[in-house]
Amino acid sequence: MIPGMNKKQMKQMERQMKKMGMKMEELEGAREVIIRFDEKELVIDNPSVSLMNVMGQETYQIEGQAREVELEYEVEIPDEDIEMVANSANVSQDEARAALEECKGDLAEAIMKLNQ
Numbered sequence: 681m682i683p684g685m686n687k688k689q690m691k692q693m694e695r696q697m698k699k700m701g702m703k704m705e706e707l708e709g710a711r712e713v714i715i716r717f718d719e720k721e722l723v724i725d726n727p728s729v730s731l732m733n734v735m736g737q738e739t740y741q742i743e744g745q746a747r748e749v750e751l752e753y754e755v756e757i758p759d760e761d762i763e764m765v766a767n768s769a770n771v772s773q774d775e776a777r778a779a780l781e782e783c784k785g786d787l788a789e790a791i792m793k794l795n796q
Contacts, residue, residue: 701734701735702733702734704730706730710726710728711725713727719751720749720751721749721751722746722747722748722749725744726744727743728743728744729742729743756785757777757780757781757785761780765779765787765794769795771794776790776794
């Protein structure tokens, strides 16, 4: 239901939408909605979810409080990459590994960081 609308207004709106080929329904029982990005997620707990169908095109409306969750992932760094960075930057393999981990596996960025 749309905030600020009474039942009569809601019924009128539903009739108008039906005339235009639009259908809207509440999806009951949704516990969580997650929107994933490359480095974070938006998590909406106990959302209110509506589905609107307009001429076969589905649109979802989600209402609720979102919280941001940073994603932490471990980068798999091959030994060859560590050796290449260590040789290119003239540092130990431990320093090269630490730089690669900090740069999320980006070889060029790790070498540049170590050469500063």
